[in-house]
Amino acid sequence: MINQFYRLKSPRTFDIDFVSEELEENQVIVRPTFLSICNSDLKYFYGKKEEKVLKERLPLCLIHEAIGSVVYDPMGKLKKGTQVVLIPLIEKGKKSCIKANYLPQNRFSSSTAEGFTRDYVFIDRERLVPFEHIDEKVAVFSEIMTIGINAIQTLRKYKDSFSDIAIWGDGNIGYAIAVLIKYYFPDCRLTVIGKSGTKLPFFTFADQTYTTEELPKNMKFDCAFECVGGTQSVNSIEGILEHIEPQGFISLIGLAEEKIPINTRKILEKGIVIIGNNRADRNDFLEAKKILETDEIVCSRIKILCSDVISVTNEKELSEAFDIDINNEFKTIIKWEV
Amino acid sequence: MKYAVILAGGSGSRMGNTERPKQFLMLGDKPILIHTLEQFYVHPEIDKIVICINPEWLHYAEDLISKYLPNTENIDIVEGGETRADSLMNGCYHIKEKYGLKKDDIIVSHDAVTPFLTQKMITDNIELCLKYGATDTVYPAVETIVQSKDGKFITEIPIRKEMYYGQNPQAFNIQKLIKLFESLTEKEKQTLTDGCKIFTTKGEKVALVNGKDYNIKITTLYNLKVANAILETGVNHD
Numbered sequence: 001m002i003n004q005f006y007r008l009k010s011p012r013t014f015d016i017d018f019v020s021e022e023l024e025e026n027q028v029i030v031r032p033t034f035l036s037i038c039n040s041d042l043k044y045f046y047g048k049k050e051e052k053v054l055k056e057r058l059p060l061c062l063i064h065e066a067i068g069s070v071v072y073d074p075m076g077k078l079k080k081g082t083q084v085v086l087i088p089l090i091e092k093g094k095k096s097c098i099k100a101n102y103l104p105q106n107r108f109s110s111s112t113a114e115g116f117t118r119d120y121v122f123i124d125r126e127r128l129v130p131f132e133h134i135d136e137k138v139a140v141f142s143e144i145m146t147i148g149i150n151a152i153q154t155l156r157k158y159k160d161s162f163s164d165i166a167i168w169g170d171g172n173i174g175y176a177i178a179v180l181i182k183y184y185f186p187d188c189r190l191t192v193i194g195k196s197g198t199k200l201p202f203f204t205f206a207d208q209t210y211t212t213e214e215l216p217k218n219m220k221f222d223c224a225f226e227c228v229g230g231t232q233s234v235n236s237i238e239g240i241l242e243h244i245e246p247q248g249f250i251s252l253i254g255l256a257e258e259k260i261p262i263n264t265r266k267i268l269e270k271g272i273v274i275i276g277n278n279r280a281d282r283n284d285f286l287e288a289k290k291i292l293e294t295d296e297i298v299c300s301r302i303k304i305l306c307s308d309v310i311s312v313t314n315e316k317e318l319s320e321a322f323d324i325d326i327n328n329e330f331k332t333i334i335k336w337e338v
Numbered sequence: 339m340k341y342a343v344i345l346a347g348g349s350g351s352r353m354g355n356t357e358r359p360k361q362f363l364m365l366g367d368k369p370i371l372i373h374t375l376e377q378f379y380v381h382p383e384i385d386k387i388v389i390c391i392n393p394e395w396l397h398y399a400e401d402l403i404s405k406y407l408p409n410t411e412n413i414d415i416v417e418g419g420e421t422r423a424d425s426l427m428n429g430c431y432h433i434k435e436k437y438g439l440k441k442d443d444i445i446v447s448h449d450a451v452t453p454f455l456t457q458k459m460i461t462d463n464i465e466l467c468l469k470y471g472a473t474d475t476v477y478p479a480v481e482t483i484v485q486s487k488d489g490k491f492i493t494e495i496p497i498r499k500e501m502y503y504g505q506n507p508q509a510f511n512i513q514k515l516i517k518l519f520e521s522l523t524e525k526e527k528q529t530l531t532d533g534c535k536i537f538t539t540k541g542e543k544v545a546l547v548n549g550k551d552y553n554i555k556i557t558t559l560y561n562l563k564v565a566n567a568i569l570e571t572g573v574n575h576d
Contacts, residue, residue: 001376002453002569016552018454020366020373020571029380031457071457072380074408080382090576113576119457120380124576313458338458 006117006315006338007059011047014117014315017059021122028128029072030084030121034140035334036065037325039172039229040255041110045322050257057111063334064088064109065143066116067136070128078130085142086116087127087285101150101279108279117318119338129285134292137306138299140333141176145288145302146280148177151225151251152184153284154275158249162188162223166243168236169227170194170203172305172331173253177225178203179301183291191221193239195232199329202304212239222248229254234261241266250274304330311335339443340464341512342378342387343429346371346399346450347418359395360556361450362402366571370556371399372406373453379407381460384446388432390418390425423530427519430512439513444468447533448507451556453565459507462547467509470545472537476502477549505549508533518542 005017023029041062043049049057070082078084088109091100100106107113131139155162165181165188167174174192181190182205192209194200200209210216212235222245228236233256240250241263250272267274291298307328310321312335325332346361361371371389378384391399400415407413416432418425426447433445444467446460459475466473479501485494510533518540522530526539534544556562 001380002373004456018552018569019573020368020569031382069382071382107576338456 001120003122004119004338005061005114006318007061007114008044009059011054012045012319014318015059016315023072023074023122026124026126027122028070028074028078028125030068030086030123030128031071032066032068032086032116032118032121032336033083034067034136035063035116035336036140036144037063037322037332037334038065038110038144040064041115042322042326043257044110045319046326048257060110061115061117062110063115063117064111065140067139067142068116068121071120073125078125078128082130083132083136083139084128084130085139085285085289086121086123087129087282088115088143089279089281090124090127099150100281117336126282129282129289131289131293134289135299135303137309137333138292138303141302141305141331142285142288142292143280144172144176144305144331145180145291146284147173147253147277148180149284149287150280151177151253151275151277152180153287154277155223155249155251156184158273158275161185162249164189164191164221164223164245166191166193166221166224166240167227168193168224168240169229169254170196170199170209171227174225174227175199175202175305175330176302177227177253178206179298180291182206183295183298191219193236202329205301215239215243219243220245223251224248225251225253227253230256231258231260237262241270241272244270244272246270246272248272252276306333307331309333309335311337313337339385339437339440340383341429341433341443341445342381342384342460343426343433343445343447344371344375344378344387344389344450345418345422345425345429345447346389346391347422347425348392348451359392360562362395362398363556363562365453365556365562365565366569368406369402370453371450372402374448374450374455375403375407375413377453377455377457377460378446378448379413381457383461383464385412386433386437387413388429389413389415389450390429391415393417421530422532423519423527423536426533427516430516433512434516439516441513442468443512444509445512445515446507446509449555452506452553453556454550454552454554455507456550456553459547459549459553463507463509466545466547467511470543471511471514472534472542472544473509473547474534474544475505475507475547475549475553477505477551477553478502480551502546503549504532504534505553506555510537514542
């Protein structure tokens with residue numbers, strides 16, 4: 001079947017390619033309905049990735065946060081119109097002791113494989129999570145939730161509970177993780193440290209919020225999440241090491257393209273455990289679905305991540321959506337109507 | 339019910355020296371007809387597909403479709419007519435006889451040799467047809483169109499911004515289409531180029547659906563070369 005791929009050809013330029021696709025065994029055809037722009041997509045769009053990476057990966061369909069509607073399942077297991085969350089992780093291998101999102105041979109949509117800006121997506125059925133009774137504009141944030149679920153579940157393998165948790169970073173990931181921390185650890189004291197006063201007021205369910213400058217020097221945490229990323233993570237990691245209790249836990253989530261210097265003396269002196277986190281696997285998506293189908297409070301808080309919903313009917317409007325997103329407080333949802 | 343009627347009655351005479359009608363020529367790794375058919379086959383709103391084929395190629399088409407599509411339960415193959423409008427009406431009468439007609443039943447008609455259509459074009463035609471009774475997919479003219487009645491001198495140069503290229507698909511309320519067609523005189527029938535002309539001849543409105551420049555009709559070898567050049571094949575994207 002001839003499918004349309006809306007690919008980023010070079011920074012700021014989308015164009016349509018026509019691709020003859022065959023439905024492989026075990027695949028389903030899904031029509032994307034709502035997409036959400038991630039920071040990583042913005043880096044591709046504005047050419048902020050390493051030149052070498054751009055050269056290797058473009059042209060590429062962007063967007064890895066998506067929901068869609070099943071249009072054709074040759075096995076008839078998924079009915080036409082079934083709503084599904086699309087999982088961006090593409091498993092090319094398995095290893096019992098390594099989680100799928102950390103296996104180097106596995107690929108990821110809108111990074112090492114095509115993203116979801118296509119007329120139809122031909123996809124393995126294991127990469128779909130059918131859902132009902134979840135607002136589409138919340139379900140589309142499943143993927144960002146799974147980042148937090150993966151990080152929190154990993155942490156819980158080391159320690160069951162925490163009493164004083166801090167999040168450095170008041171962006172999209174920081175917000176999603178804050179919502180999940182209150183879900184998993186309702187009795188903890190949650191502190192969010194942000195860079196300005198504009199986003200922090202949205203964290204109404206946190207016990208306290210501070211800008212970096214306002215954070216009291218004597219405040220201590222037994223667990224901290226680094227959600228700033230980029231070059232600024234030098235400062236956030238420094239701040240965390242200052243405020244973390246001895247033998248505390250640090251969960252690194254914010255991605256930096258650059259090499260970041262870390263004060264290892266502090267880590268050694270305090271006996272800190274640092275855990276790196278990246279992406280999520282199918283189980284994390286199933287967990288996100290379970291939470292969204294059963295917890296109204298989480299749903300209403302996650303919904304706040306939506307700053308804008310934009311209808312996109314062509315490649316020009318897709319570019320415009322990225323230009324709008326970069327100025328939005330939180331996330332931009334694309335209603336995919338090409 | 340929403341039916342697709344795919345018009346594949348052509349004999350391919352305009353394609354030059356090919357021995358098969360153009361809808362059976364390969365585009366990438368499949369015949370053009372199959373690419374077109376697949377768009378309707380997977381479209382969530384299309385209930386049944388009727389393909390109108392040149393009688394000489396009917397069994398060939400049946401075999402071809404069975405080869406490429408896993409399930410042909412919802413596909414009927416019928417004989418096309420002398421003209422495009424005849425084929426369209428054959429498809430409509432087949433639907434009427436086999437399934438009966440209800441007030442809101444519509445057809446989305448499409449040329450077999452226009453394979454680059456999108457899900458949205460089909461969806462938009464259905465939506466507007468349910469509202470207005472007839473639709474045509476069009477694309478704004480980018481070049482000046484010149485009218486000449488004698489083929490020697492310009493009769494008129496129409497205002498370009500009012501001109502559009504008529505594309506496919508088109509969609510029609512079936513009962514209304516049959517009623518209008520049957521009310522045409524023989525002389526009027528001879529002027530028909532497509533289903534929309536039946537509506538406009540009788541003074542009925544036809545709503546416009548946005549087409550795309552790439553929604554090309556493959557009628558010449560040049561078109562086929564262009565189509566093959568823009569189509570990627572054999573790539574695993576995951």
